[in-house]
Amino acid sequence: MEKILQVKDLELSFNTYGGEVKAIRGVNFDLYKGETLAIVGESGSGKSVTTKSIMRLLPEESAEFKNGEILFDGRDLTKLSDKEMQKIRGKDISMIFQDPMTSLNPTMPIGRQITEPILKHQKISKDEAKKVAIDLLRLVGMPKPELRMKQYPHQFSGGQRQRIVIAIALACNPQILIADEPTTALDVTIQAQILELMKDLQKKIDTSIIFITHDLGVVANVADRVAVMYGGKIVEIGTVDEIFYNPQHPYTWGLLSSMPSMDAEDAKLYAIPGTPPDLLDPPKGDAFALRSEYALKIDMEQQPPFFKISDTHMAATWLLHPEAPTVEPPEMVIERMKKFPGSRYYEGSAN
């Protein structure tokens, strides 16, 4: 498969009055053409910062690239000038934000907001751009698009606003679409509609999607591959089946166990104890060690490297080292592993 974006050894810090916050501490991943990569993790794990650094949307006076590169189309995005970046942003790479009310301009009719990127990036007349915008609105399922072009954001519902934001993001047929919690502010039924729409559109225009969310249900629904972030690093990455049915990192175990399953009995919900690490002064060893009951002595001393589980699956935990003791994952995780061929708990076909 064709790699469309490569993030290599990315390190980024924020310079604050309190000192240097090491928000991203060595992130590596590739994005393939036409796939959906989901990034999960709790607030402060660096998932939004990673994608904002791809879009170069971080404040330049405080955010500083320390190391690494972001390769797109043979160019390193971290080194581009603002002008060069503006040609890419909104055209080749575009973004959908969480809150559709704050990402739309309340004083501008939505028609103008959709034609804006088209007119900026393409050499076409205003009338033609208008036609494109109407087609886009139709594409995202807006009824009577001709009439609605002149309306303002407050005249739309939350779900409709998110559809408009998606229309703007797709206006120039981007190669990469970054969706930062696009459905978190929406109701389940509206969320389902938006997710269906995004999957549908992805098939039509063959774009790659980076999908950020903390809702694992949504991840299971949309993702081809999943990256789990913790404390400014990716701790596990693999296909959606590998992450959900054969997770290896204790943090992934914790995440999966803390969601009640629909057929769960009244057992106590597993809660990951403690709080995320302070990235002003990140821990020397494994950032998750202090909250993990599976932590080994070496976790306090040294950061674990990535261990390969399959060609597509990697996890950074010392538990995978050949000399590490074998541990029993939490019960809910074993239940999941029973469905995964190749795991040591596999119990034949799940169906």
Add this chain to the structure above:
Amino acid sequence: MAEKLVEIKNLKQHFNVGKANEVKAVDGITFDIYKGETLGLVGESGCGKSTTGRSIIRLYDATDGQVLYEGESVHGKKNKTDLKKFNRKMQMIFQDPYASLNQRMKVMDIIAEGIDIHGLAKNASDRKKMVYDLLETVGLNKEHANRYPHEFSGGQRQRLGIARALAVDPDFIIADEPISALDVSIQAQVVNLLKELQEEKGLTYLFIAHDLSMVKYISDRIGVMYFGKLVELAPADELYANPMHPYTQSLLSAIPLPDPNYERNRTRKAYDPAVHNYADGEDVKMREVSPNHFVDCSEKEFAELQDRLAAKK
């Protein structure tokens, strides 16, 4: 079944009554909350679930209908002592722990506010001790008492909200989306805390939320609301295993679960109120289709549901 603690009878809450923009936020709902149970209330935003909670605790004056707490009406004229008596028994936990705590007050005073109003502490050291105990109950420690809300994380703030509600030793707590603003791993911590407190103190909860998997986990019974009306009410497991109202079915089919195999096969059902095709004047109300399972339906639909149930057996 257990003793009724709260009875909600045909409660209506309309806003802008008599004007063109009249909103019937809650339009005639009836249900009981039993002692020691957790009743979950779910529905889309704007369906009136939060308004219901706020009307029950008298944050709004009900337009019509009654709320009885241990047989006594919550609404209507009351003198100060009666009102205080009610306020002590019923407390509320709000959704946004950033907005519901006064930023200019220290944690000590935020939590002790209820204690002061009701005169529950004998002297200053007693007051202090009560606050320290409450902080400990919700998993914080006494050093936190001298801090301000901005020094806490979201999960910790929600714990403060819970401590504040517990301060007056209530029997009944209305939790309005108490975990929606929190991270997944923190949600589990807060939900576990609420469950532990319930066991310890025998609390009764009305748990309002839109996250259906969490609601199922915490609730004994669940009510589903749609456009100001209750459309289905059943024990939690029963509701998920056997949803009868088309809206409930649609709502359940929309929830994504953390299970890729399930997700590949899930199909979503849309709800169209027109499917009912009610005739004019048809008597649509809550009927008990199977034991403890109530569905908002007409006489005809009721017969159909019962036939379907019989066919299943």
